[in-house]
Amino acid sequence: MKILILGIDGFVGWTLALHLANKGHKVSGVDNFNRRKWVKSMQSQSVTPIPSMEDRLNVFFKHFGYRLNFYHINVINPLLLSDIFKKEKPDCIVHFAEQPSAAYSMKSVKSCLETYKNNILGTLSVLWNVKKHCPKAHILHAGTMGVYSYGLPFTPEGDFEIEIDNKKLTIPYPKLGGSFYHCTKSCDAINLEFGSKVWNLKITDVHQGIIYGIRSEEMNDDNLLTRLDIDESFGTVVHRFVAQAVLKMPLTLYGKGYQKRGFIPLSDAVQCFTLLLENPPKQGEYRVVNQFENVYTITHVANKVIQIANEFGIHVGKSNIKNPRVELEDNYWYNPIHRELKRLGYRPSTTLEKEIRYLFKIMMKFKYRIKREVLIPRISWK
Numbered sequence: 001m002k003i004l005i006l007g008i009d010g011f012v013g014w015t016l017a018l019h020l021a022n023k024g025h026k027v028s029g030v031d032n033f034n035r036r037k038w039v040k041s042m043q044s045q046s047v048t049p050i051p052s053m054e055d056r057l058n059v060f061f062k063h064f065g066y067r068l069n070f071y072h073i074n075v076i077n078p079l080l081l082s083d084i085f086k087k088e089k090p091d092c093i094v095h096f097a098e099q100p101s102a103a104y105s106m107k108s109v110k111s112c113l114e115t116y117k118n119n120i121l122g123t124l125s126v127l128w129n130v131k132k133h134c135p136k137a138h139i140l141h142a143g144t145m146g147v148y149s150y151g152l153p154f155t156p157e158g159d160f161e162i163e164i165d166n167k168k169l170t171i172p173y174p175k176l177g178g179s180f181y182h183c184t185k186s187c188d189a190i191n192l193e194f195g196s197k198v199w200n201l202k203i204t205d206v207h208q209g210i211i212y213g214i215r216s217e218e219m220n221d222d223n224l225l226t227r228l229d230i231d232e233s234f235g236t237v238v239h240r241f242v243a244q245a246v247l248k249m250p251l252t253l254y255g256k257g258y259q260k261r262g263f264i265p266l267s268d269a270v271q272c273f274t275l276l277l278e279n280p281p282k283q284g285e286y287r288v289v290n291q292f293e294n295v296y297t298i299t300h301v302a303n304k305v306i307q308i309a310n311e312f313g314i315h316v317g318k319s320n321i322k323n324p325r326v327e328l329e330d331n332y333w334y335n336p337i338h339r340e341l342k343r344l345g346y347r348p349s350t351t352l353e354k355e356i357r358y359l360f361k362i363m364m365k366f367k368y369r370i371k372r373e374v375l376i377p378r379i380s381w382k
């Protein structure tokens with residue numbers, strides 16, 4: 001298949017590009033390096049050194065035997081995107097090109113407006129261009145499990161059934177958000193569903209859990225590694241805990257630390273995205289899948305990191321700090337449904353322990369790139 005990845009320079013985009021190329025798909029990509037710029041604005045950097053795109057493309061060529069067509073454009077520009085769609089005529093468009101951080105969207109009015117402009121206009125630009133140039137193409141969009149909010153006792157997979165006056169109705173689950181970032185994904189969901197209906201487009205909206213780890217079959221060369229961020233906006237909790245342990249700092253849990261979230265390792269997230277691309281929905285269908293493997297509390301993750309740190313001769317503890325976020329700290333009932341991917345054949349290939357162990361190896365190797373100050377939260381949601 002011809003697959004165009006919007007956001008190919010990112011954490012998941014680059015990993016997916018390598019995996020799809022390895023499976024024989026023809027990959028092309030778009031990025032405007034927003035992520036590199038945003039991480040820099042947090043006074044941080046990826047723990048893994050990330051080559052320039054030119055160098056990445058050369059290494060890609062060496063491994064996969066073809067030049068990946070790369071376009072340096074902003075997806076919110078519909079005219080530039082239009083030229084690419086006309087040229088590439090993709091079978092699938094993977095849309096990852098969004099501002100992905102809840103904390104960043106809560107940092108200031110500027111970062112919040114930037115998030116709204118980037119994410120919502122980007123998705124609309126994709127929709128209009130697919131309608132015009134490749135209406136048979138499958139759009140695979142990364143949303144977030146956060147659109148369901150974490151405060152409700154029942155989390156379905158997309159739609160759910162209600163009964164009014166003895167009549168059964170299937171309706172989309174109300175879109176909520178735990179941050180302005182999550183709200184942009186809720187708006188995306190509404191726009192994507194409407195677009196699929198009015199223009200008969202086939203769309204998969206992946207309500208994505210937290211992705212962690214940096215291991216994949218294809219990243220067998222340091223020059224092929226994806227990025228690994230650890231600052232408070234762009235670093236996920238597992239990565240931040242391992243980085244704190246490597247610097248022998250106490251692991252900082254926000255508030256009580258009983259927040260539950262859905263997690264999935266990077267290699268399995270990529271396995272799932274690939275399955276979804278290879279098994280598209282019907283024309284006119286808006287398909288929602290919840291993509292995560294396990295639900296853990298933040299305390300469980302911290303305990304695992306502390307336990308594995310011991311194996312490396314590192315002894316650290318935990319510290320419950322004042323929660324900088326506004327969130328429920330003990331959603332003990334959280335147990336979202338995730339059936340669709342299993343139905344398509346997804347099988348977990350690794351474990352939290354294995355991935356944390358590998359993260360320790362990578363972070364110890366590039367320890368000189370970890371900045372202590374970015375591991376302490378500063379953004380207050382209030």
Ligand SMILES: NC(=O)c1ccc[n+]([C@@H]2O[C@H](COP(=O)([O-])OP(=O)(O)OC[C@H]3O[C@@H](n4cnc5c(N)ncnc54)[C@H](O)[C@@H]3O)[C@@H](O)[C@H]2O)c1
Pocket residue numbers: 006007008009010011012013030031032033034035036073074075076095096097098099100101118122142143144145208209210211212236
């Ligand atoms: N990583 C996770 O744990 C996670 C969890 C839930 C949802 N998601 C979603 O999955 C997607 C991929 O996540 P990620 O962790 O790889 O994020 P990422 O920031 O590493 O990747 C996104 C890429 O898109 C690019 N980009 C952003 N805006 C752009 C624009 N307007 N034009 C062109 N390029 C643009 C960025 O430069 C970056 O390279 C995102 O949409 C994110 O919201 C990720």
